[in-house]
Amino acid sequence: MAGGRAAAKVALKGIAKPLEQLLKECEEVIAKDVVTAGREVATTSTRAGGESVLERTARQEAREAYNASSQALKGTWGDRARKLFGNPPSWMDRPHGHHIAFQAGSEAAAPYAAKSREILATFGIDPIQGKENLIWATNASHSAANAREVLSRLTEAANSGGGRDAVVNALRKAGRDVFDGWP
Numbered sequence: 001m002a003g004g005r006a007a008a009k010v011a012l013k014g015i016a017k018p019l020e021q022l023l024k025e026c027e028e029v030i031a032k033d034v035v036t037a038g039r040e041v042a043t044t045s046t047r048a049g050g051e052s053v054l055e056r057t058a059r060q061e062a063r064e065a066y067n068a069s070s071q072a073l074k075g076t077w078g079d080r081a082r083k084l085f086g087n088p089p090s091w092m093d094r095p096h097g098h099h100i101a102f103q104a105g106s107e108a109a110a111p112y113a114a115k116s117r118e119i120l121a122t123f124g125i126d127p128i129q130g131k132e133n134l135i136w137a138t139n140a141s142h143s144a145a146n147a148r149e150v151l152s153r154l155t156e157a158a159n160s161g162g163g164r165d166a167v168v169n170a171l172r173k174a175g176r177d178v179f180d181g182w183p
Contacts, residue, residue, distance in 0.1 A: 080129075081136050088136040089182050098137035100175040101127055101150055108144035112151040119154045120171070123164045132168050135181035150174045 077097025081088070088095035101116035102109060117127035125132050150171075157170035175181040 077134065081134055084131050084134065085136060085183050092136060092138055092180075092182065094139045095136045096139040098135050098139075098141075098175075098179060098181060099128070100133050100135060100171050100179065100181070101154065102142060102147055103128055105142055105147055106144060109142065109147035112144065112147035116147070116151045116154050119151075119158050119167065123158070123167045125164070125168065125171070132171055135172075135175040135179065135183065137175070137179040137181040141179050146178050149178050 077099070078088075078095075079097070081097035101120055102113035104110070105113045120127040120130070120133060127133055153170045153174045154167060157166040160166050162169075172183075
């Protein structure tokens with residue numbers, strides 16, 4: 001099982017992928033390792049709604065790796081925004097480097113944010129590190145309503161036939177309109 005965990009950790013190093021994709025890759029790697037080793041016990045159900053031990057292990061390892069990577073990046077978005085766009089505007093109250101399609105969010109905002117990140121990834125935009133998804137904004141607008149509005153705009157742009165440019169334009173416009181962001 002150690003080989004499967006090592007392979008899963010390698011797969012998880014790409015933190016730019018959506019968490020759902022990382023989880024799927026971990027489950028596949030661990031499942032192959034379990035089948036190869038012939039460990040039938042790993043497929044017995046746990047009490048958590050029929051979730052197998054290998055599914056639970058993969059989910060926990062993916063969560064731990066994501067949390068570790070997120071903790072390492074905390075506090076750096078202002079630095080990254082400063083490098084990309086210069087200092088925040090003087091009129092902005094409590095500015096911070098802000099992801100337009102949220103990196104994380106409240107339980108209510110999370111489903112919208114995850115779908116927004118999927119759209120960005122589909123069009124070759126790194127939802128975490130990509131400059132297209134970062135702005136200066138007031139540190140106060142991480143609501144589910146804002147996440148839903150960003151998703152709505154990105155979905156419309158993705159379906160417009162305008163390709164990556166349409167998605168980037170919709171993303172930047174949402175940053176300005178929804179979050180009073182800059183640039």
